[in-house]
Amino acid sequence: MIDVGENAIGSMLDYDxxxxxxxxxxxxxxxxxxxAYRTAISFYRxxxxxxxxxxxxxxxxxxxxxxxxxxxxxxxxxxxxxxxGDN
Numbered sequence: 137m138i139d140v141g142e143n144a145i146g147s148m149l150d151y152d153x154x155x156x157x158x159x160x161x162x163x164x165x166x167x168x169x170x171x172a173y174r175t176a177i178s179f180y181r182x183x184x185x186x187x188x189x190x191x192x193x194x195x196x197x198x199x200x201x202x203x204x205x206x207x208x209x210x211x212x213x214x215x216x217x218x219x220x221g222d223n
Contacts, residue, residue: 138191140178141165143209156182159191160198160212176202177212 138144140163151158159180164173177198184190201210 138178138180139163140176140196142173145209145211147212147214149214151179152181154182156184156186156189158182160214162201162210162212164206164209172205174202175204175206175210177210 138159138161140161142164144161144163146159146161148157148159150156151160159182160177161180162175162177164175166172167174176196178193179195179198180191181194182189183192
């Protein structure tokens with residue numbers, strides 16, 4: 137089970153160009169030390185197959201997103217901005 141906290145939003149993409157969809161998930165966790173929510177994006181690599189995916193946590197704070205203050209939930213989204221066929 138993947139647990140990234142409250143308001144989790146996921147997005148699939150082939151991040152490592154191995155032909156398998158990987159998973160990016162945003163979520164917020166309450167930090168008792170700062171009395172504030174910490175929002176981050178986690179990266180899970182698909183170590184299974186396209187038919188039977190299995191996801192392994194690689195990074196729980198992609199691009200150090202948690203260092204920024206967000207007033208609401210963030211949603212990871214990806215696309216081919218330069219039209220070269222990859223994300």
